[in-house]
Amino acid sequence: MVDALGVAVVGFGWMGRVHTQAYARLPHHYPRLPLRPRLVAVAEEVPGRAEEAAERFGFVSATRDWREVAADPRVQAVSVTAPNFLHREIGVAMAEAGKHLWIEKPVGLTSSDARAVADAADRAGVQGTVGFNYRNAPAVESARELIASGGIGTVTHVRIRLFSDYAAHPDSALTWRYERERGGSGVLGDLASHGADLARFLLGDICALTADTAIFVPERARPSGATAGHALASGGEPGPVENEDYVGCLLRFASGARGVLEACRVSVGEQNAYGFEVHGTRGAVFWDFRRMNELRVSRGTTYQDQPVSTVYVGPDAGEFAAFQPGAANAMGYDDLKVIEAHRFVRSIAEGRPYGTTLTDAVHSASVLDAMVESARSGRWVGL
Numbered sequence: 005m006v007d008a009l010g011v012a013v014v015g016f017g018w019m020g021r022v023h024t025q026a027y028a029r030l031p032h033h034y035p036r037l038p039l040r041p042r043l044v045a046v047a048e049e050v051p052g053r054a055e056e057a058a059e060r061f062g063f064v065s066a067t068r069d070w071r072e073v074a075a076d077p078r079v080q081a082v083s084v085t086a087p088n089f090l091h092r093e094i095g096v097a098m099a100e101a102g103k104h105l106w107i108e109k110p111v112g113l114t115s116s117d118a119r120a121v122a123d124a125a126d127r128a129g130v131q132g133t134v135g136f137n138y139r140n141a142p143a144v145e146s147a148r149e150l151i152a153s154g155g156i157g158t159v160t161h162v163r164i165r166l167f168s169d170y171a172a173h174p175d176s177a178l179t180w181r182y183e184r185e186r187g188g189s190g191v192l193g194d195l196a197s198h199g200a201d202l203a204r205f206l207l208g209d210i211c212a213l214t215a216d217t218a219i220f221v222p223e224r225a226r227p228s229g230a231t232a233g234h235a236l237a238s239g240g241e242p243g244p245v246e247n248e249d250y251v252g253c254l255l256r257f258a259s260g261a262r263g264v265l266e267a268c269r270v271s272v273g274e275q276n277a278y279g280f281e282v283h284g285t286r287g288a289v290f291w292d293f294r295r296m297n298e299l300r301v302s303r304g305t306t307y308q309d310q311p312v313s314t315v316y317v318g319p320d321a322g323e324f325a326a327f328q329p330g331a332a333n334a335m336g337y338d339d340l341k342v343i344e345a346h347r348f349v350r351s352i353a354e355g356r357p358y359g360t361t362l363t364d365a366v367h368s369a370s371v372l373d374a375m376v377e378s379a380r381s382g383r384w385v386g387l
């Protein structure tokens with residue numbers, strides 16, 4: 005028996021679309037899931053955008069006011085895919101209205117925002133899933149298992165890199181992302197939040213760090229109309245970029261391992277160059293998002309000149325089997341969101357967390373807060 009789960013999406017930009025498509029694809033990939041999402045409502049402040057989403061994707065109703073979604077008894081679960089400054093207000097209100105939350109990272113502007121949403125969800129007894137999608141990649145789950153099983157020996161150090169060019173164009177529009185009030189931090193919330201989550205997912209807790217940040221494109225053009233994603237605004241009135249384009253960070257883990265986390269949004273020639281290199285006393289494992297279904301692995305007992313092999317992950321890895329029948333049939337970015345949607349809906353069906361949680365968001369946001377503090381003070385900061 006499959007029951008309907010009334011879902012709503014708040015904020016219909018890039019992530020709003022991706023969440024919506026993930027809900028729609030759930031029955032295709034997870035036919036035994038006992039709950040089937042029904043697209044009940046979409047809320048979006050740009051005039052006409054919610055109606056267009058309803059028409060295209062089949063939401064029953066469309067509104068410009070997310071409060072109508074909070075008050076709608078047909079809605080049991082909500083995707084919060086609006087800009088960062090709204091995560092806290094919308095997340096807390098939805099939880100208090102008894103809606104389960106699938107909320108995008110970084111969950112607010114600071115760790116106190118993430119904690120407020122986590123506390124509200126706890127009080128209301130609703131499930132909370134967070135958009136740390138890179139840990140859903142089957143190859144990343146395999147890497148984690150390899151590391152945890154001692155397959156590369158004792159972990160010594162990790163390098164996590166998230167480089168992109170999405171803000172490299174000097175004409176890219178001065179959207180909410182570049183403002184302190186609406187975006188909070190810059191590349192910290194955008195990319196380093198994923199890096200902090202991956203670091204903890206793979207290696208456990210970070211206990212101290214020191215960070216340096218920089219703004220490399222200090223002005224951008226103000227857009228003349230509504231934007232979504234990373235729009236250009238050639239010729240617009242210039243305005244100041246208020247948050248960092250770059251962060252470089254040294255990490256110490258509770259395990260004694262060391263790490264480097266570097267993230268940049270203005271790296272010309274780098275497109276979604278996200279990945280990690282984890283080194284241990286007897287081996288290493290490497291992952292690059294652009295070759296999402298592959299791991300490079302070095303293991304054995306030769307230490308020097310030890311070969312590295314490419315492993316194409318297959319149905320044994322994570323949730324790969326829900327998408328493809330055999331290794332080297334590539335999965336893509338949107339599939340990671342289908343996995344996330346599955347874990348969200350499964351956690352609602354089973355009444356217990358499954359996959360990422362709001363606690364993960366609090367941990368990631370605390371690491372970002374420590375980076376901000378370290379960049380300000382020039383000192384190591386403990387966590």
Ligand SMILES: NC(=O)c1ccc[n+]([C@@H]2O[C@H](COP(=O)([O-])OP(=O)(O)OC[C@H]3O[C@@H](n4cnc5c(N)ncnc54)[C@H](O)[C@@H]3O)[C@@H](O)[C@H]2O)c1
Nearest residue numbers: 015016017018019047048049085086088108109135232233
């Ligand atoms: N997990 C990931 O890989 C990933 C990738 C990109 C973005 N994100 C996160 O997703 C969130 C959205 O990012 P995006 O790239 O989709 O941004 P976007 O700018 O494309 O979309 C945001 C949408 O929210 C709408 N909005 C703004 N105020 C609103 C309000 N009061 N009510 C309803 N809608 C409102 C905007 O008009 C816009 O359509 C951010 O928190 C971002 O950090 C996550």
